[in-house]
Amino acid sequence: MADHMTAHLAGETASQAQKIATLAVCFTIVTLDGLDTTSIAFVAPVLSRAWNITPAAFTPAFVATSVGAVIGYMLSGPVAARWGKRQAAIWSVLVFGLGTLATVLATDIVSISIIRLITAIGLGGCLPIAVAAGADIMPSRYKETAAMLVATGLSAGSVIGGLIALPLIRDHGWTSIFIVGGIAPLLILPLFVWILPKETEVAKGGNPVLALFSDGLATSTILLWAFAFLVFIDAYALMFWIPTLLVDFGFEPSQAPLATAAFGTGGLVGNIILMLLVARFGIKPLLIAICLFAIACIVALSKAATASMLLPLIAGLGAGFICCCVGQAALAVSLYPPALRTTGVGWASASGRVGSIFGPALGGLMVSLGWAPRDIILTAIAPAVLAIVVLLVMRGIGRRTA
Incomplete structure (x- = not known):
């Protein structure tokens, strides 16, 4: 009940600046999530030639990304309930940011699939936290609108990735898309943690x-x-x-x-x-x-x-x-x-x-x-x-x- 009232008061009393800042940061983190999620698709044609394999050989990497995201989605709520949204957000962004950077070390399908599996767990963990934070800061009438705005970041990220992938890969090689995609969320992380409310109680003893x-x-x-x-x-x-x-x-x-x-x-x-x-x-x-x-x-x-x-x-x-x-x-x-x-x-x-x-x-x-x-x-x-x-x-x- 206390958690419900806190969120309700935050939505009804937060200043316009707080609402805009929260939605902007949440949308940005989900956009970077979408960029990193689709990055493997952008480099697959290049790596298939570099590694002398068929594009179909990247199926394990694509599946690993989806499986990792499912695990992240499922873990986000229980982790946030046990240790708080701030801790869950920190670890989610660190895993997907550092994991994306680590993708440049991959040398074959096995290694890139393992790295993408781990990275996607972090990717999946971020979305629910960001959507919930965006909804909680808004008045009741606009919570659904806020949730849609934040979740739209996934689509925006894939579109942005499609626009920047070609020039980045052409001018700086396939690793560049993962370097950009890995550094950007780590830079945004302090803002993401800042907009999340401080929690006085996190472990309630129940299973969410x-x-x-x-x-x-x-x-x-x-x-x-x-x-x-x-x-x-x-x-x-x-x-x-x-x-x-x-x-x-x-x-x-x-x-x-x-x-x-x-x-x-x-x-x-x-x-x-x-x-x-x-x-x-x-x-x-x-x-x-x-x-x-x-x-x-x-x-x-x-x-x-x-x-x-x-x-x-x-x-x-x-x-x-x-x-x-x-x-x-x-x-x-x-x-x-x-x-x-x-x-x-x-x-x-x-x-x-x-x-x-x-x-x-x-x-x-x-x-x-x-x-x-x-x-x-x-x-x-x-x-x-x-x-x-x-x-x-x-x-x-x-x-x-x-």
Whole structure:
């Protein structure tokens, strides 16, 4: 109760300068998180030539990054509950900053996979702490908006990485992206610790993960995890496989990066629109509308007859599914009290990250079985429909308990 009141008072009484500073630092740390998470993808083509291996050989490094992030998401809440958010933040940033720097020492797939696994644990640990801190500093009406703003940093980081990776690697070699990505969070760390509130009590004796299933939260927790899993399946399956599938639509292989750029750009634009509307309409109705919009884009893309329609529709898919991936953090913020927000955001994100592993693998299976690209794209409707059902049930539960 004391923790809840402290967070409530912080949100209602914090000065405008405190709110801006907190959101700016949290957004920046998550942006660097997103940059470091995707950095391995930027250097894979260069290292595959340098190490004389195929790009597919980097699969263990990609999987290790996702597995490490899941572990970090799951540990963030319990560590913060046991030792405090400041200690959890310090260790998370140190692990991902120093781990990113250590990546320059990798000499083969085994070493880079191990380093990325460890680094990603720190990466996963930062996001829930930053999202919870950003939400706690804001008044109740704007907590979901703040959560979305901070979580959008992941998308911003991947976009920034795409912009700076080419000149950095071209002019300074592949290690430069990891040097920049490792030093930057270490420089921001003092500010991150500064904006986190001092905690007089940290060890409460209870298990914060089990608390997600107490006090009537069990059903909503399971539904939140299901929603995150489903939307991440679609988002990552489409993100990974649309560039390849578009060849069947008349695209040249060299144009594949345009599809990836359209998907990411659509996501950023969609996030901005959602942030502007969420305080007025609430997160659940908006996510339902976004899922319906994404389904419409899937159907239109599967029937697209001209190449000129493809990129706008792909941007629409990004707006739909990337918004849902960011929106699940806002759902967690709206569902849990302050004491459970870090754990709630972390475990929901972990469920989503599992979906991000499952989705591309399922897409790869359909490709290997020789499914038609348009049919593969249509299969993305099923998780989206299930996600809408989950949201409707969550909305019904919210009305009954209001």
